[in-house]
Structure formats: structure tokens, C-alpha cells
Amino acid sequence: MNDIKEIKNQLHATFKIKDLGQLKYFIGLEISRTHEGIHVCQRKYALNILANTGMLNAKPPNTPMAKRNENLFDQTLSIYDASNY
Numbered sequence: 137m138n139d140i141k142e143i144k145n146q147l148h149a150t151f152k153i154k155d156l157g158q159l160k161y162f163i164g165l166e167i168s169r170t171h172e173g174i175h176v177c178q179r180k181y182a183l184n185i186l187a188n189t190g191m192l193n194a195k196p197p198n199t200p201m202a203k204r205n206e207n208l209f210d211q212t213l214s215i216y217d218a219s220n221y
Contacts, residue, residue: 147153159167164181167174186192
């Protein structure tokens with residue numbers, strides 16, 4: 137911990153930084169700490185995008201998709217009828 141304090145003091149002397157404490161939000165990411173580890177979530181960022189575009193209450197459309205049982209990575213995919221999309 138002393139090493140961290142020393143680095144903070146050196147940075148503050150050069151750049152006039154401020155310690156903001158535990159990280160909660162960073163570039164649209166919500167960060168939370170638990171005893172199990174660190175959890176990163178983009179929920180708030182996604183909700184802000186939807187709110188800014190006026191789509192917060194939008195419903196997802198029905199998008200047709202071909203039903204296949206075989207592995208999709210083994211074959212080349214083709215679009216059956218592009219007008220549905």
C-alpha cells in the first residue's frame with residue numbers, strides 16, 4: 137500500500153491528480169467489486185444509448201430465421217428470402 141501511495145504522490149506532484157476512491161463507472165462501464173471478484177456491466181451505457189435515440193420503450197421485431205439442426209460453421213449460410221429481413 138505504501139508503494140501505491142508513493143506513486144500517487146509522485147503523480148500528484150507532476151499532474152495535480154485527485155484520488156476518486158473505488159472505481160464505479162469508467163467509459164460507459166459499470167464496475168462493482170464483490171468477494172468473488174470484479175463484475176463489469178454495460179447496462180447503464182446501453183440504456184443511455186436507447187434513451188438518446190428515443191428507443192427506450194421500443195419492442196424487438198420478429199426477425200425470421202431459418203431453422204437448422206446441423207452445425208452452422210460447417211456450411212456456408214445463405215439468405216432464403218431477403219425481403220423478410
